[in-house]
Amino acid sequence: MKTGLNSLPGWGERLLGEARLALVGTPWSFLFHQDEKPPALTPTFSDESGNRRAIDPLLLAWLQGSPPPITSSLNSTDLKLWSSLIRRQHGAMLQAISPSGSPLTPEFNQLAIEVATETELASLHALSHAGDVARARVEAASDWIVHNIQPDNATNHPWAVHVFLQRAFEAGSVEHRLYAETLLHNCVVSLGRADRFSALILLDSGRTLKSIDTASAAK
Numbered sequence: 313m314k315t316g317l318n319s320l321p322g323w324g325e326r327l328l329g330e331a332r333l334a335l336v337g338t339p340w341s342f343l344f345h346q347d348e349k350p351p352a353l354t355p356t357f358s359d360e361s362g363n364r365r366a367i368d369p370l371l372l373a374w375l376q377g378s379p380p381p382i383t384s385s386l387n388s389t390d391l392k393l394w395s396s397l398i399r400r401q402h403g404a405m406l407q408a409i410s411p412s413g414s415p416l417t418p419e420f421n422q423l424a425i426e427v428a429t430e431t432e433l434a435s436l437h438a439l440s441h442a443g444d445v446a447r448a449r450v451e452a453a454s455d456w457i458v459h460n461i462q463p464d465n466a467t468n469h470p471w472a473v474h475v476f477l478q479r480a481f482e483a484g485s486v487e488h489r490l491y492a493e494t495l496l497h498n499c500v501v502s503l504g505r506a507d508r509f510s511a512l513i514l515l516d517s518g519r520t521l522k523s524i525d526t527a528s529a530a531k
Contacts, residue, residue, distance in 0.1 A: 324521030334511035370394040390434035433471035474517035
């Protein structure tokens with residue numbers, strides 16, 4: 313078993329643990345059992361305040377491995393990327409983003425900072441699942457975000473926390489690790505645990521880091 317900068321010991325399970333605190337006992341707890349089919353009567357997702365976002369059904373479809381939902385409008389980069397990701401259209405994902413050296417989202421400078429940050433981080437999260445074809449762009453985008461966007465400008469959703477953790481270990485970057493830790497802290501400080509929507513994000517990030525650990529251990 314090899315360890316070192318490419319391993320992320322404990323982080324995957326930590327993120328999954330935070331997700332469990334928010335989701336166990338809810339209709340979405342089945343997501344922790346990937347081999348089980350979701351209940352037929354699972355209600356439409358909403359957070360503790362009853363809020364629903366256009367991205368919710370896309371994230372849930374990705375987590376469940378289910379077909380893409382019918383979406384009336386894909387008017388932002390994050391929605392476009394998540395929709396293409398579910399369809400495994402990685403080339404379309406690359407076509408939807410800006411060139412390296414700038415934000416992923418072409419509309420970034422036209423948005424309020426909170427919306428721009430949320431959109432950029434959600435886009436980075438989706439792009440991180442596009443494989444080697446997007447690896448360099450993901451790394452460049454994470455570096456740009458760390459140097460240009462405060463992690464507390466968004467709505468306290470820990471989008472792409474796994475990207476910053478992986479980059480921290482691979483590049484030996486304290487800045488990326490602190491960015492990830494701030495994202496995690498911000499999503500749990502209000503309720504003493506992650507809100508339900510943040511828990512879905514942490515579930516996906518935790519799964520991703522666990523798979524990296526497994527692959528690293530097998531080498």
